[in-house]
Amino acid sequence: MPKRNIVVVGTSSGGVEALRTVVASLPADFQGSMFLVMHIGSGSLGLLPSILARVSAVPVISPSDGESVQPGRVYVAPPDRHLLLEPGQVCLSKGPKENWFRPAIDPLFRSAALAYGPRVVGVVLTGELDDGSAGLWTIKQVGGVAVVQDPLDALFPSMPRNAIHYTSVDYKVPLVEIGPLLGHLTTKDVELEGTLKMPEHLEIEVKIAKQDPAIEFDVRDLWEKSSYTCPECDGVLLKLKEGGLERYRCHTGHAYSTDTLLAAITEGVEESLWSAIRQIEERVLLLRHIAKHLKDQDDDRATEFLRHAEKAEEQSRRVREVVNQQEQSGLEGDTQ
Known part of the structure; x- marks a missing residue:
């Protein structure tokens, strides 16, 4: 045995x-x-x-x-x-x-x-x-x-x-x-007869992990389409339900639990916010650069550009506050 x-x-x-x-x-x-x-x-x-x-x-x-x-x-x-x-x-x-x-x-x-x-x-x-x-x-x-x-x-x-x-x-x-x-x-015998039935689609998921293309199994017809996209390839995520578990997999094969998907989306939001901050602050620098060169030629226009720069700085400050609030929220979640 x-x-x-x-x-x-x-x-x-x-x-x-x-x-x-x-x-x-x-x-x-x-x-x-x-x-x-x-x-x-x-x-x-x-x-x-x-x-x-x-x-x-x-x-x-x-x-x-x-x-x-x-x-x-x-x-x-x-x-x-x-x-x-x-x-x-x-x-x-x-x-x-x-x-x-x-x-x-x-x-x-x-x-x-x-x-x-x-x-x-x-x-x-x-x-x-x-x-x-x-x-x-x-x-x-x-x-x-x-x-x-x-x-x-x-x-x-x-x-x-x-x-x-x-x-x-x-x-x-x-x-x-x-x-x-x-x-x-590991010293115990195990009875093989009458064992439980393999979960549905288990073999397909193992084949995907072995690099068999998920699209060959047409997984889009096997699982329910969700409203989310894969954080790695931007493909549509399909929703799988097993017992109390809910998971996601794209047709490329990337897979996520609900918690991991949330973490990935949250990280993507943070990256987007930092990208926005970078672009706003580049705009501030350019506006100041233009104002500096216009100061001796057209003081009114230079002042206008500086006013726009101040507004952009305020935008950058507000976005930074959102990032800081999000990071603080994440830290509080980690301690629970």
């Missing part, structure tokens, strides 16, 4: 120390295969495997595309690649970003659910926003186990809190207990 020995872990802000704690506490005879995604930039040096290897009794590696899945290994997603699972092997993909990131957590979780069903244990650790919530929900739908770091124990509690909100988790535990818990869970 197969074991529940496929472990997928997702984290973001605060993730290095969290992963060090989890990996360091794995038993030396750990027989599961663990796959880790932490949000990192595309220009990262990819040092996480070596950092974790220093504290782990289990081999930690950065896998290559097509590498076989072995027990007693920890596989770490490399920079700028989604880490995905197929039966018996690893797939590295430069598919569309999800929730602003590549690697992202949800694609790993979904691919694990599709490839291994109830043999999967999904783990969500410290991080901001809610990447991993949709993927953990999918793991539960196929009969897998959901483990979440206790938000009160997390350096950044948003990801664990959202996972608990959207998914019926099996274990909510402090960080120091997760490693031993995973060692225990």
Whole structure:
């Protein structure tokens, strides 16, 4: 009988120390295969495997595309690649970003659910926003186990809190207990007969993460059109509903949770406001420059240009106030 020995872990802000704690506490005879995604930039040096290897009794590696899945290994997603699972092997993909990131957590979780069903244990650790919530929900739908770091124990509690909100988790535990818990869970047999049906369109979403063009599946006919555009490519976003979750994906393949989409739109608004400030202040400089050159030739016109410059300065000041209010609102939201 197969074991529940496929472990997928997702984290973001605060993730290095969290992963060090989890990996360091794995038993030396750990027989599961663990796959880790932490949000990192595309220009990262990819040092996480070596950092974790220093504290782990289990081999930690950065896998290559097509590498076989072995027990007693920890596989770490490399920079700028989604880490995905197929039966018996690893797939590295430069598919569309999800929730602003590549690697992202949800694609790993979904691919694990599709490839291994109830043999999967999904783990969500410290991080901001809610990447991993949709993927953990999918793991539960196929009969897998959901483990979440206790938000009160997390350096950044948003990801664990959202996972608990959207998914019926099996274990909510402090960080120091997760490693031993995973060692225990991966020794358990799992019954494959009579497992739950795969969520609708799961296979399509995994294929999109593997770089199969979303337009080939005509996703516009699969999901409801929304009123929003993709922050990355300006394509129309389609709305997906799963349980209590609402997500968005464009026909190019970029995907967002509601929280991540809101954050992306808010950032776009701020960028637009700063662009407006720049253009207004350039106008102020030009008006003053013109007034200076006209002063000796036509004092009345020079005065008029200076008056326009003063009005533009007032406009710039008001837009700056809006930016400051928005930034303050964001800071207050982060502390809640």
